[in-house]
Amino acid sequence: MVDVAKERAKKGTLPDRSAWVGQCQHRKATMLRKTHFTDTPIKPMRVYEEMNQAFGTDTCYVSTIGLSQIAAAQFLHVYKPRHWINCGQAGPLGWTIPAALGVKVADPQRDVVAISGDYDFQFMIEELAVGAQFNLPYIHVVVNNSYLGLIRQAQRQFDIDYCVQLAFENQNSPELEATVSIT
Ligand SMILES: Cc1ncc(C[n+]2csc(CCOP(=O)(O)OP(=O)(O)O)c2C)c(N)n1
Numbered sequence: 001m002v003d004v005a006k007e008r009a010k011k012g013t014l015p016d017r018s019a020w021v022g023q024c025q026h027r028k029a030t031m032l033r034k035t036h037f038t039d040t041p042i043k044p045m046r047v048y049e050e051m052n053q054a055f056g057t058d059t060c061y062v063s064t065i066g067l068s069q070i071a072a073a074q075f076l077h078v079y080k081p082r083h084w085i086n087c088g089q090a091g092p093l094g095w096t097i098p099a100a101l102g103v104k105v106a107d108p109q110r111d112v113v114a115i116s117g118d119y120d121f122q123f124m125i126e127e128l129a130v131g132a133q134f135n136l137p138y139i140h141v142v143v144n145n146s147y148l149g150l151i152r153q154a155q156r157q158f159d160i161d162y163c164v165q166l167a168f169e170n171q172n173s174p175e176l177e178a179t180v181s182i183t
C-alpha cells in the first residue's frame, strides 16, 4: 500500500488529505475529555489520567477487550509506533497477560504496561505464574468494576436485560499476592 501511495505521489495522483489531517489534529488538541474526577470510588477516566502521569514516553501498552481497553485506547498517550499492542480491538478475553509476557520476551528492554478489566485479567490469570517463573517483569493495571462492563452496557442500552448475571465478586490484589506469590 505504501509503495502504491509513493508511486501515486510521484505521479501527482495522490489525493491531498492534509486539510482532513489538520482537522483531526485540531480536534485532538481542543476536544480532550475531562479526566480529573475526584470521586470515591475512583472513576475510570482518573485511572488513565494517573497512568499518563506515571508512565513515560517509552511505555508500551498491551490490552485486549472490554470497556477498560476501549477507554484506554481513547485516553492513554502513546508516543511511539508499535507501542499500542492490541489484538484488533475486539479480541479474546485473557489475551492480555500472555501478550504482555510475549512483548517482554521479544524486547526485554521495553517498559511494558498491560491494562485489563477484572474479567480479562482473571481469564488466564495462571499465566502470571509463567511470568514469575521466567522472570518477565511488567506492570498490570486492572480496572476492577466487578462487572463484565462492555456486555452490561449493551444489556442496558439495547433493552436486552434478560437477567443474565454479569456482576461478580472477584479477586483483589492482596489475595493474589498471597496465592501466586507475585507483587
Ligand atoms: C473469550 C471471550 N469471551 C467473551 C468475549 C465477549 N466479551 C467482550 S468484553 C467482555 C466483558 C469484559 O469484562 P472486563 O474484562 O471486566 O472488562 P470491562 O468491560 O468491565 O472493562 C466480554 C464477555 C470475548 N471478547 N472473548
Ligand SMILES: [Mg+2]
Binding pocket: 117, 118, 119, 143, 144, 145, 146, 147, 148, 149
Ligand atoms: Mg469489568
